[in-house]
Amino acid sequence: MDSRLNRFVAAWTPKINHVLKTDIEPDTDQRRLFEAMSYSVNAGGKRLRPLLTLATLTVFRQTITDSKLKAACALELMHTYSLIHDDLPAMDDDDLRRGKPTNHKVYGAGMATLAGDGLQALAFQWVVDNELAAQTRCQLSLALAKAAGPHGMASGQADDIQFEGTRLRLAELQKLDRNKTGALISYAVQAGLIMAGVAEKDQQPLLDFARNFGAAFQIYDDILDVVGDEKAIGKPVHQDSGKNTYPNLLGLAGAYDALKKTVDRAKDALKTADQTLQVDTSLLEDFCSYFVIKDEKHNGKTTR
């Protein structure tokens, strides 16, 4: 990982983790529910989404106040809720997440359902329960609802359930992923733009970056299932055979190629932003180092 990004991540991850460790309990009225929510929120995520929000704020030279940090952390609550529900027996029925037993394995499916429900509500609470201007908080709340709800993530999850066992075409898989994982990642950048006060007409290049970054993220996740190491990525690999994934649809080399092209489009969007908005987006470009791209036909284990 690039050293500038290393420093940024090292500076902000502990602050994000601190908010997520301390600020859930006072907003919860039930001990077991708090424990279930806290278990998954503090299970060691990379905090990619709030970091993307803070990086976008940094690109626009914004001071990261406590209010902005809290609003950024809301997205991690939303992301965690989606993982808890996705792992449920009624959904993917997964036993491991980030190397630990999934929420329902520890707390039961009923409490895990409620932990997800509670985290979603709390995410909406945190984007408005801060000192930002009311107009800003409304914009965050509306954008988050569209990204997480039936126009975004929930719709992608529904595609995932409905089309399990059905071979999708590439365009259908792209739509599924754009909603399922792309929407919240796009919101991460959008939240930074909203809090930085960037006018809607000027947001497009960075929204284009976010959309392509999110797409690349899903392609890479699919590739890791094929070539990754269970210990390194914290969940079982080789779970996707027969599922709708990029390697299954395009082959592994084709998936790497799609990844490379998608990351290139993300970087191109940043160049457009630099030129039209007179900003330096190189910190966001550094996030693309997350993707280890192999141009040659895959011939060994990918490391991260």
Added chain:
Amino acid sequence: MDSRLNRFVAAWTPKINHVLKTDIEPDTDQRRLFEAMSYSVNAGGKRLRPLLTLATLTVFRQTITDSKLKAACALELMHTYSLIHDDLPAMDDDDLRRGKPTNHKVYGAGMATLAGDGLQALAFQWVVDNELAAQTRCQLSLALAKAAGPHGMASGQADDIQFEGTRLRLAELQKLDRNKTGALISYAVQAGLIMAGVAEKDQQPLLDFARNFGAAFQIYDDILDVVGDEKAIGKPVHQDSGKNTYPNLLGLAGAYDALKKTVDRAKDALKTADQTLQVDTSLLEDFCSYFVIKDEKHNGKTTR
């Protein structure tokens, strides 16, 4: 039911139903998810919660604009999500709701989980996706999050799961119900107060009414399980034996007595509001006709 309340309900229920019938689809990107959400939202609820919001606005002589109507309807989405998740196999595992198969019986537990998730997000969307002042929308969103989330409804549901099979004391049952059903009913009135621009210092009497109305609602629901008729209430009765309910804790006569006292407290709070705020809360008082109170020892079937 009182004829003034009859007229109010007859005037506004179709308008609420119209919003709920027409406004979900454009906010949804997945057909099956839309059908699952719409199935439960349009399963014939009484719309008590949005009606309470609109009645509160009426008490303060507010014009009910499209924006206020939409924000009021958001609460019905939230309520419906809670019913769908509450019925899930991992929770109460119910087969019937409002006389129809529960959501997961029709769409499967995975899609039902997502329908609930989507409706919660959409509820938060609708309270901000309207023409109300930004400050008002933020207040609605924050109050809704506290009512529905881990400080409110989700906490009551967690109590319900955690203490299943454990005999609760009266104070513990009251806390459970205050969160599980009371929080959203209180929010219904609070949303009206917020949209009417009633200062926080003046809200207490009507919040007291709402808290007691919500408590009475749960006590009455418990009583109906004992004395009610399956066809009339649309779900199986006699499901609560051994559960933590008011009749099980206090006996049926004791539960009726608690209901009467709680409704009296609700009405007293309205008298205080009339005097201190110079308003006429009789429309809200009419809602108390929902509760058919028997003072004498129960000796027949309760009708509604």
